[in-house]
Amino acid sequence: MLYFSKFRIISVILISLFFILIASSNLFKFENNLLNKKINLGLDLQGGSYLLLEIDNNPVIEQKIQNLSITIRNYFKDKNIRIKNLKILGKKLSFSVDENFKQTILDTFNDEESELNPYYPRFKSHQLDISEENNIFFVNYSTQGIVKLKTSSQDQALEIVRRRIDEIGTNEPNILKRGNDRILVELPGLDDPMRIKSLLGKTANLTFRFVTNNDQDSFGAEKLSYEDESEEDALVSKRIILSGDNLLDAQPRMDSETNETVVTFTLDRVGAKRFGKATSTGIGKQLAIVLDGKIISAPVIRDTIASGSGQISGGFTFQSATDLALLLRSGALPAPLNIIEERTVGPDLGQDSINAGMIALAIGFVLVIVFIFVKYKVFGLITNITLILNLFLLIGILTIFEATLTLPGIAGIILTVGMAVDANVLIFERIKEELKNEKNNLIAFDSGYTKSRTAILDANITTLLAAIILFFMGSGPIKGFSLTLGIGIFTTLFSVYFIARLLTVLYVYRNKEKEGLI
Amino acid sequence: MIAFNKYYNQFNILSISLVVISLFLLTFKGLNFGIDFKGGTLIELRSTDSKINVSSLRDNLNSMNLGDVSVKNFGNETDFLIKFEINNNKNIIEEIKSNLDKSFGNTFDFRRVENVGPKVSAELLKSGVIAIAVALTLMLIYIWIRFEWQFSLGAILALFHDVLVTLGLFSLLGLEINLSIIAAVLTIVGYSMNDTVVIFDRVRENLRKYSDIKIYDLTNISINETLSRTLITSITTLLALLSIFFFGGEILKGFSLAMIFGVIFGTYSSIYIANTVLVRLRVSQKTVLREDESN
Numbered sequence: 001m002l003y004f005s006k007f008r009i010i011s012v013i014l015i016s017l018f019f020i021l022i023a024s025s026n027l028f029k030f031e032n033n034l035l036n037k038k039i040n041l042g043l044d045l046q047g048g049s050y051l052l053l054e055i056d057n058n059p060v061i062e063q064k065i066q067n068l069s070i071t072i073r074n075y076f077k078d079k080n081i082r083i084k085n086l087k088i089l090g091k092k093l094s095f096s097v098d099e100n101f102k103q104t105i106l107d108t109f110n111d112e113e114s115e116l117n118p119y120y121p122r123f124k125s126h127q128l129d130i131s132e133e134n135n136i137f138f139v140n141y142s143t144q145g146i147v148k149l150k151t152s153s154q155d156q157a158l159e160i161v162r163r164r165i166d167e168i169g170t171n172e173p174n175i176l177k178r179g180n181d182r183i184l185v186e187l188p189g190l191d192d193p194m195r196i197k198s199l200l201g202k203t204a205n206l207t208f209r210f211v212t213n214n215d216q217d218s219f220g221a222e223k224l225s226y227e228d229e230s231e232e233d234a235l236v237s238k239r240i241i242l243s244g245d246n247l248l249d250a251q252p253r254m255d256s257e258t259n260e261t262v263v264t265f266t267l268d269r270v271g272a273k274r275f276g277k278a279t280s281t282g283i284g285k286q287l288a289i290v291l292d293g294k295i296i297s298a299p300v301i302r303d304t305i306a307s308g309s310g311q312i313s314g315g316f317t318f319q320s321a322t323d324l325a326l327l328l329r330s331g332a333l334p335a336p337l338n339i340i341e342e343r344t345v346g347p348d349l350g351q352d353s354i355n356a357g358m359i360a361l362a363i364g365f366v367l368v369i370v371f372i373f374v375k376y377k378v379f380g381l382i383t384n385i386t387l388i389l390n391l392f393l394l395i396g397i398l399t400i401f402e403a404t405l406t407l408p409g410i411a412g413i414i415l416t417v418g419m420a421v422d423a424n425v426l427i428f429e430r431i432k433e434e435l436k437n438e439k440n441n442l443i444a445f446d447s448g449y450t451k452s453r454t455a456i457l458d459a460n461i462t463t464l465l466a467a468i469i470l471f472f473m474g475s476g477p478i479k480g481f482s483l484t485l486g487i488g489i490f491t492t493l494f495s496v497y498f499i500a501r502l503l504t505v506l507y508v509y510r511n512k513e514k515e516g517l518i
Numbered sequence: 519m520i521a522f523n524k525y526y527n528q529f530n531i532l533s534i535s536l537v538v539i540s541l542f543l544l545t546f547k548g549l550n551f552g553i554d555f556k557g558g559t560l561i562e563l564r565s566t567d568s569k570i571n572v573s574s575l576r577d578n579l580n581s582m583n584l585g586d587v588s589v590k591n592f593g594n595e596t597d598f599l600i601k602f603e604i605n606n607n608k609n610i611i612e613e614i615k616s617n618l619d620k621s622f623g624n625t626f627d628f629r630r631v632e633n634v635g636p637k638v639s640a641e642l643l644k645s646g647v648i649a650i651a652v653a654l655t656l657m658l659i660y661i662w663i664r665f666e667w668q669f670s671l672g673a674i675l676a677l678f679h680d681v682l683v684t685l686g687l688f689s690l691l692g693l694e695i696n697l698s699i700i701a702a703v704l705t706i707v708g709y710s711m712n713d714t715v716v717i718f719d720r721v722r723e724n725l726r727k728y729s730d731i732k733i734y735d736l737t738n739i740s741i742n743e744t745l746s747r748t749l750i751t752s753i754t755t756l757l758a759l760l761s762i763f764f765f766g767g768e769i770l771k772g773f774s775l776a777m778i779f780g781v782i783f784g785t786y787s788s789i790y791i792a793n794t795v796l797v798r799l800r801v802s803q804k805t806v807l808r809e810d811e812s813n
Contacts (some may be wrong), residue, residue: 008593357767367758454719466653477698
């Protein structure tokens, strides 16, 4: 255990120097790319907002079931099968057919080549499940069908969320999928997430529909209220003239005539055509502009608008017009989003946490170093040099991986400082015992190292197990703690067995004959 | 040499009483779960007006019908921590902000806002419990591979003791259990195991060396031989933790306190629980030699 080759000695010195350099790149700026890395600060240290959004897929499923009812009716009509008593029961639909068609229906739904009911060979499952009870068929999405649907609405929602956040222009946002119906948004440096929360909380489903006074409208009609509750509820046709999908652009503007803030929009070709037709046939009618089920305004059409552009007014402030334009530009969410977890830390609290963490680290470090020096003198000095290098190694590794440092992560570093001396203490105490029976310093040191090895490994493996579990089970800040604690174990073992042992060996060889060495 | 073994019985009775009291507390008083596990909202405020105090702030918030609101100072006189139960109003933070501005003028800085919904808090609680269970199981497996079953039993009983008594103390003092406390408990599990393993390693070594010393005295010899290491490591770890507790800021207080309790209990249990299990199971040289042969 006591022999070190020249090559080993040089390697240990080089590795130590390398990590000191890497660790110091957090303080100084280097031109070199490798050295240009920095530890990332977690949201709890730099300030920022963490939002966990959950997609409410129920409306999507209900909508799909509604569409499905039309598809089923048409599909079997072409095959001369009359679908009777077609009913939508939330996320299910039911229908019946004549007795002699029953088998055809079941066969169509269970056919692996079916156009109506796609089959997923990988999961051995259809999109829809069909069951029959007392001559009534029930159709609903299969488990796999729901998964597909959730995944696709998550993909769409992620894209829209990204566009909305990019539009606001925050600093390096982090937008990630979680499970199949959640989206995690991390916004560093943002201390008031109110605006983003309200922007993400809106589906932004925009439609242009005529106001009708006849609830026998062939498409059906519904009673909608005004966004600002300025007017009585109005009856609006379910027929959609235009939707947000047809928008190319939207911008907030000041209307020079009325001195009112408005949102101007430009339509694509299809949209422009439809808008032109609707405004030419509907002169004198009220066209309701509906956003997420609320009427923003319902102006009376005075002229045909063929230019493919127009404006929405609705008593906006400049801020609300800007937000509406932003929502319209970035598109509608496939389903409503709910914020189910929010954690926001202001930048000055983050800075306070950094300061407190650094002070605690410095004080903890000094206390441990003084204690160890008093206890072990020369070997205390060796332990302390090792401890300092250990800290550089730990910070160096965090820097190379550009890991995220959190407040509990700093606590993990401080704890590593406290626990790192354990291995050296185990070794030195063992050497002391060996020296009671063995007069030769070299032999005593050698067997001290050898005999303490299993205890040191055991002790570190148990802590490592705890750190690994924390890493996989914990979230955000706690992950940061497990990361520093876990990496700390490896750097501790390296620094004890290479750096401290090297220094010990050098010292012991020079003082072979000295009694009471430790 | 200190005669630790003289007090094996007394300390076993103490430990059993502590565990029973802890279980009693956990069952009847329960734990004070924070919003991470209960759901709800937490707001940390800093006021620029030193005249604002907890009771004026509480009166103001009570007028908003937030349900059960808790308001207290956080670290110093001008920092406040407000907590209330799950609220379905999406704009609640904004409403509190404008309500406070109206009553006190624009004197508050919202330093931290945390809002955890019921679904997330249930998941966090579940994963916390699973994490601790998995940790205990893994430790059990590890020590079972490394040592004979009598040793595993001793180590695991010591672990359960540490976790239960730490949680019992948190229940007694009404301290809040949040995500970081789970991290602390897991680290305690690792630390306590670490301590026990070092002593057990020595017990096993001595069992092989001496055939004529009874386990009652042999554990005592082993404890004494490793005592200075046990003390030095506990002291340096406690120095680090005390430094976090006093200087690391309010947020880390609960976490470091749990760890401080845990390190103290962990050190105690390695000596007085883990070893007494070996004594009571009459572990002898045969126990370790049999294992050596089968390997």
